[in-house]
Amino acid sequence: MPAEGPAGTGFVHHACLYGSDAEFLATAVPFVRDGLAAGEPVLAATTPANIELLQRALGERAHALDTAETAYFGRRPVERVTAFLRYHDRRARPGRRTRMIAEPVWGGKSARQVAEWKRMESGLNVLLAALPVWMICPYDTRTVPADVARAACATHPARLDGRRLIPCAGYADPGAYAAEVAPPRSPAPPGAARTGPTARRAAVRRFARERAVAAGLSGERLALAVLAVCEAAGYLLAGGGTRVALRAWEEPGAVAYELLCTRDGGRALAVPAFVGFHPPGPAAHPEDGLWLARTLSESLEVRAKGALTRVTLRIAGPGDAERL
Known part of the structure; x- marks a missing residue:
């Protein structure tokens, strides 16, 4: 039987810090299975390797899961937010939540880009606040920088470990957090x-x-x-x-x-x-x-x-x- 989802009808935003394929699946599989069993739209925007792991674990139910390779699911924060909103608008069902696994891509980004993505992760709590969306953002601790992994607990009110929900003590107000991690301003040079x-x-x-x-x-x-x-x-x-x-x-x-x-x-x-x-x-x-x-x-x-x-x-x- 599917576990009950979060109470209320607004946006729910959880992080998932994982350090192995098994840890990723321990959180992702119940999340997806419960959503599909409840008749909810479910999207997995993650790496090709994780999509393959998830599809194998789901077996015959894999065909009901929407997937997207996360590197192409919005190259920049504004495109990413737009992709989330358009998926919800296209697939939403009356009276049901929309579930999303949304893994950010951190590798190869400049310091300015990393700051922009951290701010977006926090901003989702404001931008999607009114939507009946339950989103899990996985962070692969084997590859993401240590400061990015720490930031996950400042930009998400809680994190999921399997089915266990752990409040994030370091969660920060999105507006204050965005100001804190803003990239340094590059003033116009004298010859501008x-x-x-x-x-x-x-x-x-x-x-x-x-x-x-x-x-x-x-x-x-x-x-x-x-x-x-x-x-x-x-x-x-x-x-x-x-x-x-x-x-x-x-x-x-x-x-x-x-x-x-x-x-x-x-x-x-x-x-x-x-x-x-x-x-x-x-x-x-x-x-x-x-x-x-x-x-x-x-x-x-x-x-x-x-x-x-x-x-x-x-x-x-x-x-x-x-x-x-």
């Missing part, structure tokens, strides 16, 4: 190109295009870079900003843009935590443009301090071969 402050979107578009062309972008990549900057500026101006100043500079492998937004009255904009991670829905929403800017950028950070709201985004630059 500048324009504004301006409220004219045509001026923003012209500056974004000039700097992207100077960085070597062309064609579709140029158009998408300009769109990302314009959508970020549009979000700031639509949210109560009166003017936007822009800076741009080149970094290895990227062109960076910094948007500094001011408003009358000397106060920064009220920016919700984890803003711009929800994909657009049927009705227009002020965050839609920022979601698009996140999707088109390699990274996008929003910070508010004092009278300024600062958005920094990085667009992938042309590779060395493209410059030849």
Whole structure:
């Protein structure tokens, strides 16, 4: 018989720290079997090796399990959140939870990317709070860095070990945690190109295009870079900003843009935590443009301090071969 799931109807977020195939299966198999027996949609987004282990353990029930190779289930945090939401929207059944095994990929990521993924793991507690989703995030302690394994207990309220639920004493408020692990700000260098402050979107578009062309972008990549900057500026101006100043500079492998937004009255904009991670829905929403800017950028950070709201985004630059 399936074990009872968590009480309530909102999002439930558990970590699973495992150090062997047997430990992974001890948690994953009951989770999947109970969900399938209850008629719930179940997704396993994990490594190909773990998918194979799980399918063998399930036997004839394996055909009822949805699977995804986790390395391709959202390359960046904004894409990952979108993938979760779209799976739920597509497979949700009235009156039933949706179960997900969602293993993050940590290998090969830069320090900035690791920080972004840690923040996303914490942010899921906010972004998916209203959904009837039970998510387990496995962390393979044989391969993940020690600081990432420790972070699992700060970004999940509890962890599962088989069927045993262990509260995470180190669980942190998502907004506070996101601020704590934010990557260090890379200020604009003295030689950065500048324009504004301006409220004219045509001026923003012209500056974004000039700097992207100077960085070597062309064609579709140029158009998408300009769109990302314009959508970020549009979000700031639509949210109560009166003017936007822009800076741009080149970094290895990227062109960076910094948007500094001011408003009358000397106060920064009220920016919700984890803003711009929800994909657009049927009705227009002020965050839609920022979601698009996140999707088109390699990274996008929003910070508010004092009278300024600062958005920094990085667009992938042309590779060395493209410059030849």
